[in-house]
Amino acid sequence: MKKPISFMLFSILFLVAGIAFAQGVYGNKDAKQGDMDSFVIDLKNNKGERMGTASFEHSGNVLRLTINASGLTPGKHGFHIHENPIVGNDFNTAGSHFNPTGKKHGHLNPEGPHLGDLLNLEVDAKGNANQTFELKDLTLEKGKPNSILGKSLIIHAMEDDYKTDPSGNSGDRVAGGNILN
Template sequence: MSLIIRVPMIGIFLIFILTGCSSIKQEEESIPVSEIVSARTVNIVNGKGEKIGKAVLTEEKSGVRLHMQVSGLKPGSHGFHIHEKEFMGTDFQTAGSHFNPTGKEHGHLNPKGSHMGDMKNLMVKANGEAKQTEFLKGATLSKGDAQSLLGRSIIIHEGTDDYSTDPTGNSGDRIAGGVIPK
């Protein structure tokens, strides 16, 4: 009788293994490989040029997913945007305005907004670290495309973006950033 019980248990175990554990829930952040078009990694530096983190941008069918991980920042909420140009050295001002190929106004709360480069505030924990994922609908990582993020900058601001004041969200000085490779 113990053989009869073991055979079905072994069979169930083998079915579970051979079907790839399909009952295990996938993480929300996983992206099927078939949907990834292109990807770029961006080093994030502070005003001294010291690397404080990185961002990984992955083009999907309907836009670009940005995964940001940084440390060494002041705790709290920081404006966080894609800017129109690459900055020079550590002069984040040279990154220009927010990336806005569709001519909208700034901010998620602005009835005339928002810029394609507008993202939610970067939430930095008490230990100075932040991990955040954003999705930029309609953006690409394709050379020559008007909505491409290639050659633009990711900029972190000193203060909180109010999501409505045009053109910058009243988020203060630019304190860190990274250039998205072409």
């Protein structure tokens, strides 16, 4: 009688461990991305080296974005949500700024801003950025026209002037990360 019980307990443990492993590796197939309230992504440079993180969290109707990064040049940097994910380490694959409403670029542009326009990221004298933004017109709900899932976050080399279309004269793309798809 001991062998069948031992075998049964072993089988149950093996089954439970297998399910836990599958969910850990592949995720819960029943969970929908749109049901997520928060997550964290890595920010990397064009060599694929990790420079920090971006965390997203829904709080009521506001999407809160917190950036913690290092290794950037001191000063202000243009900071945008782009329409495509980054492929490899090529930031150009991110495409243009996320603009489902067809507006012009810039918070100071009378025909703007578009949804991908964020405020400048401020980097301290040591090259660190720790800043939180409140994004009122964006969501993590999959399938919505204003959803940022499947998009990318890009940090530019220079300050965004908030008015010049299409990118605020913010220069090269120096860091970024993909927003879960």
